[in-house]
Amino acid sequence: MNQSALAEASRTVESSSETVLSVEDFTLSFSESAKTNLIEGVSFHVERGKTLCIVGESGCGKSVTSLALMGLLASPPARIRRGTAMFGGKDLFALSEREKADLRGNDIAMIFQEPMTSLNPAFTVGHQIAEGIMRHRHMSKAEARAETLKMLQMVRIPAPESRLDAYPHQLSGGMRQRVMIAMALANRPKLLIADEPTTALDVTIQAQILKLIRQIQEETGTAMILITHDLGVVAEVADHVAVMYAGHIVEQGPVDEIFNDPQHPYTIGLFGSIPTLGRRQGKLATIKGAVPPLELMPKGCRFSPRCPFADQRCRDEVPPSPQLGPDHTAACWYAPLEQKLGARQ
Structure with missing residues (x-):
């Protein structure tokens, strides 16, 4: 052939x-x-x-x-x-x-x-x-x-x-x-x-x-x-990644997009907490807090108690999962982050 x-x-x-x-x-x-x-x-x-x-x-x-x-x-x-x-x-x-x-x-x-x-x-x-x-x-x-x-x-x-x-x-x-x-x-x-x-x-x-x-x-x-x-x-x-938090899939998409352009605050927090080889510059990043128990889970986004960007809507309303690219979605009121968080400031 x-x-x-x-x-x-x-x-x-x-x-x-x-x-x-x-x-x-x-x-x-x-x-x-x-x-x-x-x-x-x-x-x-x-x-x-x-x-x-x-x-x-x-x-x-x-x-x-x-x-x-x-x-x-x-x-x-x-x-x-x-x-x-x-x-x-x-x-x-x-x-x-x-x-x-x-x-x-x-x-x-x-x-x-x-x-x-x-x-x-x-x-x-x-x-x-x-x-x-x-x-x-x-x-x-x-x-x-x-x-x-x-x-x-x-x-x-x-x-x-x-x-x-x-x-x-x-x-x-x-x-x-x-x-x-x-x-x-x-x-x-x-x-x-x-x-x-x-x-x-x-x-x-x-x-x-x-x-x-x-x-x-x-x-x-x-x-x-x-x-x-x-x-x-x-x-x-x-080939494809689904990021899970507290029983929800908060972001999913092709592996290259998730690694190069994460759009959910939890995904970003996971990448920020990865140790790297070589000399460390400052402390390793962490996601503050802990997963809330089921009886105290917020009505809206389950990550909202730990999210640095969360507001009252995040705590009260389940976020949508907008299409950010081919097969790439993120369950966040502020996705895409660069666009919507920039507009909020």
């Missing part, structure tokens, strides 16, 4: 992007009588072969959102008040328990934050990977074991033949996380959810794991939701 044909094929692939998951107005609470929802009006989508990073500080609702998508929240107490999560023509929030079990580990898979607590210490890693393969692909034990070996080879585990019969405690943290990746990808899922997959790893292993996930994603075309609080990880792997 000549260069012009290659370029044309590339343009065709880019122009025919396929939305794998579309979440609209997802709202959830953990109490029937709660006046304020834990997750409120969350909307996002992720495309085939692309990575959406959901970023925010601990407790903002990132992991709860991922568990809800996987159907892993006990109900009650979790209650989905409204919203849809369309995947393959089906609403994930409306599926039966049997339908959820058929999807989990097959069309949708998840890499959990801590592999030592996610892997069963009583079974070998080969058994645990093969179990999912047999459940969803109806292979024999011998066929599943051979496929498990291929998966361990794919995630670059050294001497994979000897690791098949190893128990989780016999592997390093980096190898355990590779096992989790192999388990998640064993059935070629259309969507991979990775919940802080590198948090417990040192920097060198973290870089290897991120590179591995990216390479496998490019090879398989899997869509990915990566949940993290590490903006360095976001810069490394994201």
Whole structure:
């Protein structure tokens, strides 16, 4: 194939992007009588072969959102008040328990934050990977074991033949996380959810794991939701970013726009608090205050108690999410900041 044909094929692939998951107005609470929802009006989508990073500080609702998508929240107490999560023509929030079990580990898979607590210490890693393969692909034990070996080879585990019969405690943290990746990808899922997959790893292993996930994603075309609080990880792997605060998505857009032109005060605060290499000039910036408890959450913008620009309208009225660029929105009364804050002064 000549260069012009290659370029044309590339343009065709880019122009025919396929939305794998579309979440609209997802709202959830953990109490029937709660006046304020834990997750409120969350909307996002992720495309085939692309990575959406959901970023925010601990407790903002990132992991709860991922568990809800996987159907892993006990109900009650979790209650989905409204919203849809369309995947393959089906609403994930409306599926039966049997339908959820058929999807989990097959069309949708998840890499959990801590592999030592996610892997069963009583079974070998080969058994645990093969179990999912047999459940969803109806292979024999011998066929599943051979496929498990291929998966361990794919995630670059050294001497994979000897690791098949190893128990989780016999592997390093980096190898355990590779096992989790192999388990998640064993059935070629259309969507991979990775919940802080590198948090417990040192920097060198973290870089290897991120590179591995990216390479496998490019090879398989899997869509990915990566949940993290590490903006360095976001810069490394994201195509699209959703910034979450107190159960709301306050800003989202292409990764370059979010990093180069953040338009929500919370996003700006996150970037201002990143440590940098080299000599520090003054104190590290911080976001003053703390996330208010649900019972004291303001009626309007949930960030307003900590926002340096907030006025009474911010506290009383939920802000709109104006379109600031292609796929770039920010839920702020003063977005775009340069224009509206300048006019206010």
